[in-house]
Amino acid sequence: MSTILLDLKLQNSNQTQNNDNENLIPRIKQSDLSYNDFYWNYMNANWPIILTSISNDWECRRNWTKQTTTTNNETTEINFIYLKQKIGNCHVPVANCSKEYYNSHEKCEMKFFDYLDQWQQSVFDTNRNLYLKDWHLKALMPDYDFYRVPKYFASDWLNEYLVDKKLDDYRFVYMGPRDSWTPFHADVFGSYSWSTNIAGRKQWLLLPPLEEQKLTDSLGNLPFRITKQLLTEKNVKFFTIIQTENESIFVPSGWYHQVWNLTDTISINHNWFNACNVPIIWRNLATCMQRVIHEIEDCRGMDNFEEHCQTMLRASFGINYSDFLNILEHIMTKRLQQCSTNNNNNIDNILFDTFTLSDFHVRYDLAIIADVLEAIQNDEVVLARAELCDRCKELVEKIKGFKNASEN
Structure with a gap:
């Protein structure tokens, strides 16, 4: 091909x-x-x-x-x-x-x-x-x-x-x-x-x-x-x-x-979106979440308030926090796979049946994903939900582990 x-x-x-x-x-x-x-x-x-x-x-x-x-x-x-x-x-x-x-x-x-x-x-x-x-x-x-x-x-x-x-x-x-x-x-x-x-x-x-x-x-x-x-x-x-x-x-x-x-x-x-504008996507998502929380603030005492907010976020913005993390994790996993196999021609690494990424491109994608994950970890909604916070930390550690291994 x-x-x-x-x-x-x-x-x-x-x-x-x-x-x-x-x-x-x-x-x-x-x-x-x-x-x-x-x-x-x-x-x-x-x-x-x-x-x-x-x-x-x-x-x-x-x-x-x-x-x-x-x-x-x-x-x-x-x-x-x-x-x-x-x-x-x-x-x-x-x-x-x-x-x-x-x-x-x-x-x-x-x-x-x-x-x-x-x-x-x-x-x-x-x-x-x-x-x-x-x-x-x-x-x-x-x-x-x-x-x-x-x-x-x-x-x-x-x-x-x-x-x-x-x-x-x-x-x-x-x-x-x-x-x-x-x-x-x-x-x-x-x-x-x-x-x-x-x-x-x-x-x-x-x-x-x-x-x-x-x-x-x-x-x-x-x-x-x-x-x-x-x-x-x-x-x-x-x-x-x-x-x-x-x-x-x-x-x-x-x-x-x-x-x-x-x-x-x-x-x-x-x-x-990609590495250039994914920080903007995250800021827009977090801003929309704050609007959702503000709109139903008087219901904060209800059971599963955070889950309701995530449901409303998906309805109004199109994705919620978990959806966004799914995208980041998928791209991260594919980029790490490309680095580990060092094989651009692997069918899983070919974009739109035609394109492959240079080594710098792959590493830049991973660096930006790590930066965005760090920002997500500091979000007050994420800090209040252990499963989201732990997931971000786990993904960041995978990128750090790859970086440390490649430097040794």
Whole structure:
């Protein structure tokens, strides 16, 4: 099996923690950017970037679209016939962009062919603008290699864990007509996201972290929808990006955004975290836990209060403390295994069927996991629960034991 090495190296003086130009989101051809430079200059620095020529060899780009030549130019159209033939008439999740429902869009399920037929026949209108989104097509058809994870996004602890464990993942397909859109939000857990346009054009409004606080109302709520006019009136720093076909945008942690489809559009999207932003994920999780405790503080005397808090945390945040530790332990175990076997080509150590980690990358992952576990041990919720505290200590000791053995 041919693999690609994610050759992470020690950060040097030319790879700063801050972007040199805080008024610029660069657009760079993928062949002009190394994995190492992306890791330190953008992912670790938590700064957006647009990568071009990203899906040249993807099956979905070749076959889900077709080129139509007119008198003046060549345009890309959706290949509805191929999509039906290849995927079949499964149920798909659909959002009605014309109707708000609890600070989101109203959701329903449709048969895939019905959705494509209505889209192709331009049945959608201002009262029923339907957007197929958050579709787990890769999980539904795991043997269908319709795209390849770009190397820049392959260090993905979240989906590595979820796919290994055969749990719901954060790998999605989006497709929809012109004027379908996604409301103002930051990504789940405070994760990174990447989105690659297979067809069409999107407009993004991106806000650096904390700028969204300028938009809160008297109750601390953020708006469902934003406009450039609103952002300007509130003196919010923001970036406007027009994303075209064959481009991938990297959205860092905590960057609120809103996205419009300017044309008929198909995109592949992932949410993920890794060593660069896992401390942020932990802080967000711990902050959400404190909100949960505050909300039910008057019930503290009830039996199993801590367990109830963890249940509510999972319902509101998406994971709880045990879930988070499961992810860290899984990644830690795999990285320790890679070090002990010194065999990158072991099937268990290959990411997305393609990538392996350099020795420094593996050790850096382990060092960050150890740091986060130390932080978790000092959390007041963990300190009050012996089983969580003992589990953190046990995991830290495993990493320390490996480090001591490798130094001797």
